[in-house]
Amino acid sequence: MxxxxxxxxxxxxxxxxxxxxxxxxxxxxxxxxxxxxxxxxxxxxxxxxxxxxxxxxxxxxxxxxxxxxxxxxxxxxxxxxxxxxxxxxxxxxxxxxxxxxxxxxxxxxxxxxxxxxxxxxxxxxxxxxxxxxxxxxxxxxxxxxxxxxxxxxxxxxxxxxxxxxxxxxxxxxxxxxxxxxxxxxxxxxxxxxxxxxxxxxxxxxxxxxxxxxxxxxxxxxxxxxxxxxxxxxxxxxxxxxxxxxxxxxxxxxxxxxxxxxxxxxxxxxxxSDDKGLVLPPELAPEQAVIVPIYKTETKAAVLAYCEKLLGELKTAGVRAILDGDESKSPGWKFAEHEMNGVPLRIEIGPRDMEAGKAMVARRDTGEKAPLEVAGLPAKAVELLAAIQKNLYEKAKAFRIENTKPVASREELLAFYGKDQGEEAGTAVATGGFAEGRWCGDGTCEAALKAETKVTIRCLPLDRQEGVGGNCCLCGKPAKHLAVFARNY
RNA sequence: CGGGCAGUAGCGCAGGGGCUAGCGCGCUUGGUUCGGGACCAAGAGAUCGGAGGUUCAAAUCCUCUCUGCCCGACCA
CATH class of the missing domain: 3.30.930.10 (Bira Bifunctional Protein; Domain 2)
Structure with missing residues (x-):
């Protein structure tokens, strides 16, 4: 489909x-x-x-x-x-x-x-x-x-x-x-x-x-x-x-x-990305999928090669499947498994088989490389761990990139853009997380919400020591460091 | 709960009073294919979201209603 x-x-x-x-x-x-x-x-x-x-x-x-x-x-x-x-x-x-x-x-x-x-x-x-x-x-x-x-x-x-x-x-x-x-x-x-x-x-x-x-x-x-x-x-x-x-x-x-x-x-x-779901390997129902590629005359040999690898992957603790559906082309399967967020895709055709290799593609980065099939199960375990780590790091870098300290109301409003809210159909918000000092007064918070829909998401536990200065909203002495954002 | 958009085959859509409701994808069967969403042929599949009404005749017009999406209000 x-x-x-x-x-x-x-x-x-x-x-x-x-x-x-x-x-x-x-x-x-x-x-x-x-x-x-x-x-x-x-x-x-x-x-x-x-x-x-x-x-x-x-x-x-x-x-x-x-x-x-x-x-x-x-x-x-x-x-x-x-x-x-x-x-x-x-x-x-x-x-x-x-x-x-x-x-x-x-x-x-x-x-x-x-x-x-x-x-x-x-x-x-x-x-x-x-x-x-x-x-x-x-x-x-x-x-x-x-x-x-x-x-x-x-x-x-x-x-x-x-x-x-x-x-x-x-x-x-x-x-x-x-x-x-x-x-x-x-x-x-x-x-x-x-x-x-x-x-x-x-x-x-x-x-x-x-x-x-x-x-x-x-x-x-x-x-x-x-x-x-x-x-x-x-x-x-x-x-x-x-x-x-x-x-x-x-x-x-x-x-x-x-x-x-x-x-x-x-x-x-x-x-996830525009190709579909991306899952941390620890959560993925299937961590690796083997897609066999064959012509009628190479079918039996390729499938046998794949089956053997499948068994080895399972032994190594990888939740692996072999997609042997004969009614779907390899290209269709690639797209399908990307849609489903399978972290690793292993493509095996006659050329790989002869060379003792397999083509391995990562869902998170899209990188694709031929690997020796001999050490593949161990390598797959490594790759899954690398994907797990990369997803976290990437998400963290994104958050840091979109977090901004703000000292005043003007800075905060500027961060979220003049025209508040999103246009229908273009739902990527401006702004991100704003970090600012806060006086602790609920009226301050309510006024901001009414005006911009930005709210205090939380007062980060590890950032409350020695908060000095003034509230970024009202200018009165601050009591907390707050994270502001629009939220779901 | 307010404003907007949409509901027709599994999915995406066309048809906007008239005779047998179409198309693409998917599905089934057979065959050929297979390194990034293959191709040919033959099939199956719809009480047009639901209820009521207008009419000789309703997917099509009217009323009500249900569901989803977007925006707002509300909110763990």
Whole structure:
């Protein structure tokens, strides 16, 4: 099939949709705002899950499962929480043909139902910490949806922990933020900025929200994961009291943290090009594809040569496939596997066979070179590692290139261009990340957002020491170093 | 939820009151091909997004509705 991908320079949004659809990662569902994750997309999700789940276990967490339906009254117990989520709730009012006594909402997140249970399970400091996680889907009635980036129902994981002390909970919040950062960088090749959210961007019900923010190729920011310090808000709302070491009563301290299938969107928008999907080898369902090239009389020999190599690649730990489809020409297969983001393509024809070689092409750089087939499996492992590294480095260089320190309002406005926003159909934004000092006043931030749609993405954790000078927006003394950007 | 655009075969499109709804790609079958999206031949595939209405006659006109995309408002 000759589907064309809209080039990024023409329409970035359409390019993204073209990739998702053509690479068969997901499709629209009959239900508005929902998506079907297809096997190729789900395989990527499984790899993301595996990487995170391993680290959750290593940091002492256990998986569990809580119900999808939550009594409406539970949501109402924490006032900020209900205020934040009410507009996005789906509510079940009937069951078995009869109206329910109490409506049930489909979880938009599970703090409330989980803490209603924690009340029963926590009596003493000896019961703490409670370190639970669940992989599930949640539903938020979104007005405007985009495949993977914002859908009504999405897959995610939510960690919910209860602690004895404030310090323990804060440490947990930061520990999981660091797990998010590490996997994003090492496995997804996403350079991210770890930071704290401003008050206005905080999770409904949290004391503090921390996040990892990534820059997409259109220079907009994407929140890739969040970790919340919930204080005693839910402990109090659900009356989760425990006896302390001193014999007194105290409310449990809480955290929650989540990453979602949005990460797949982040990977696509960070690495892919106009030929299609580009995937970090660690995430790629297939890491190498062998494309045999033969004429009728050379077919058997070429295929045998390919089969042998395929076996060796697998033995070396490479997820390799042989594309033996006889109804497609080699050229078609090249384009197809590029569309699908297979990191390495190995072309083998009679000429290579005679020379004891194979033509190896890298998806990330497009480089193509004949390699000795004898050492190829080991070389493939090296190349995959090199691609993994290159994708991260390239994305990081792009972010640095498009990050600018700003000292004044004028500089900031100039960075984002006079005419704010994007024209329809030319969705590559001006600007990028602006780094500026900030007074910490929410009105300052709100005014900027109203005028330019630029918001404070986060206050980077490692850049807050000795922030002096004045707010780049209002000129008053600054308290923080902030990263500004337009965002998804 | 507001403004704009679009829904006709799996995909991309044409047809804008009239008789059997076309085309390209893809798909099926057979054959020839095979180093960057091959070719020939023969086939299959559509209640024209849905509902209602106007009419002798509706894919085509009218009303409502659903879905997607872009822009805005809202937002983990």
């Amino acid at each position: 000759a589907e064309k991908i809209t080039p990024r320079s023409v329409d970035y949004s359409q390019w993204y949709i073209d990739i998702v659809l053509n690479a068969k990662l997901a499709d629209y569902s009959p239900v508005k705002g929902c998506m079907v994750v297809r096997p190729r997309g789900y395989a990527i999700w499984e790899r993301i899950q595996a990487a995170y789940d391993k680290r959750f276990k290593e940091t002492g967490h256990q998986n569990c499962y809580f119900p999808m339906l939550i009594p409406m009254s539970f949501l109402q117990k924490e006032k900020d929480h209900v205020k934040g989520f009410k507009p996005e709730l789906a509510v079940v009012t009937h069951g078995g043909g009869e109206e329910l006594d109490e409506p049930l909402c489909v979880r938009p997140t599970s703090e409330t139902i989980i803490w209603s249970m924690y009340k029963n399970w926590i009596q003493s400091y000896r019961d703490l910490p409670l370190l639970y996680n669940q992989w599930c889907s949640v539903l938020r009635w979104e007005k405007r949806t985009r495949l993977f980036l914002r859908t009504a129902e999405f897959l995610w994981q939510e960690g919910h922990t209860a602690h004895e002390t404030e310090q323990d909970a804060v440490e947990e919040t930061m520990r999981m933020l660091d797990v998010y950062r590490e996997v994003a960088e090492q496995v997804l090749c996403l350079p991210v900025i770890a930071g704290r959210k401003s008050e206005s961007e905080k999770f409904a019900g949290a004391v503090a929200t921390y996040c990892i923010e990534a820059m997409m190729q259109d220079k907009k920011a994407l929140q890739a994961g969040t970790s919340h310090f919930l204080g005693q808000n839910f402990g109090k709302a659900f009356d989760v009291q425990f006896q302390t070491r001193e014999g007194k009563l105290d409310y449990a301290w809480a955290t929650s943290w989540g990453v979602s299938t949005r990460l797949i969107g982040a990977v696509i928008m960070t690495h």
